Amino acid sequence: MSSTSHTIDGVARVYARSIFELADQAGGQDKIVSIGDELEAIAEMVRSDHALREFFRSPIIDLKRRRETLRKVFDGQISDLVLRFILVLNDKGRLARIGDISDAFGEIANERFGRIEVDVFTTTGALEAQQLESLSERIKARLGKDPIFHQYKDESMIGGVSLRIGDQLIDGSVRGRLRRLREDLHSRGTEVIREQPDRFMSESQ
Numbered sequence: 001m002s003s004t005s006h007t008i009d010g011v012a013r014v015y016a017r018s019i020f021e022l023a024d025q026a027g028g029q030d031k032i033v034s035i036g037d038e039l040e041a042i043a044e045m046v047r048s049d050h051a052l053r054e055f056f057r058s059p060i061i062d063l064k065r066r067r068e069t070l071r072k073v074f075d076g077q078i079s080d081l082v083l084r085f086i087l088v089l090n091d092k093g094r095l096a097r098i099g100d101i102s103d104a105f106g107e108i109a110n111e112r113f114g115r116i117e118v119d120v121f122t123t124t125g126a127l128e129a130q131q132l133e134s135l136s137e138r139i140k141a142r143l144g145k146d147p148i149f150h151q152y153k154d155e156s157m158i159g160g161v162s163l164r165i166g167d168q169l170i171d172g173s174v175r176g177r178l179r180r181l182r183e184d185l186h187s188r189g190t191e192v193i194r195e196q197p198d199r200f201m202s203e204s205q
Contacts, residue, residue, distance in 0.1 A: 008104045012097055016104035019085045026081060029113065036105050038082045043102035057096030066090055116145040119164040121173070125153025127161070135161070 023035040046053050055061065055069075067090050074083050089095045110116060118139060120127060127135070132149060139147045143165075154162070160173035 008100055008107065011094070012100035012104040013108070015089065015094060015097070015101045016108055019081070019101075020105055020108050022081060022085075032109055032112075035079065035082060036102075036109055038078050039098070039102040039105055042078070042082070042086070043099040046098055056098065063090060063093070066095075110145075110148070114145050115148050116143060116165060118147040118149050120149050120151045121154040121157065121162040121164070122151070123153070123155060123157050123159060125151050127151065139165075 019035065019039075020032065023032045027034075046056050055066070067087055070086055070090060071083070074086065078086075086095070086098070089098065089101070094101075106117070116139070120132075120135070136147050136149075139145070157173045162173045163170040
């Protein structure tokens with residue numbers, strides 16, 4: 001399940017909660033995981049395919065016609081539960097919200113199973129297994145939750161690791177450390193100048 005960095009509204013959560021509860025009743029954690037994977041796959045298809053995205057969100061397309069097309073496209077390709085859910089979204093005019101609903105489903109699942117989504121930014125986009133394990137242990141010790149890592153490449157970084165957990169950014173990159181050092185030196189230098197102007201002036205001459 002993908003990580004989210006935006007705020008998910010109540011409407012998406014209501015729909016996500018409804019299919020989450022159905023998945024839970026149908027097979028517990030294993031079913032929840034499989035349904036979540038299906039929703040995420042569909043959401044990613046919609047995000048990456050312009051024609052499909054327009055088909056999902058266009059107010060011009062007749063709902064009944066779109067329902068028939070959805071059946072033809074997805075029947076046999078996804079579980080019956082997800083197909084029925086998508087048809088309900090279509091009938092309610094909420095099909096365009098599939099991405100937000102998928103994200104909300106992931107958040108609800110993480111809350112249930114004590115997990116947390118963590119975006120990891122490095123210069124290579126791939127930490128070694130030992131590094132991830134060490135990072136996982138530290139996050140679990142600090143937050144009491146098992147992290148689900150999503151690794152991203154950031155070539156603008158000099159080195160180090162930056163993390164994004166929810167709306168919190170933890171900048172452990174070399175670039176971040178240099179920026180904090182620069183800010184600290186500037187702040188301390190300003191204090192010295194303000195407290196000892198005569199000394200500063202004499203040393204600067």
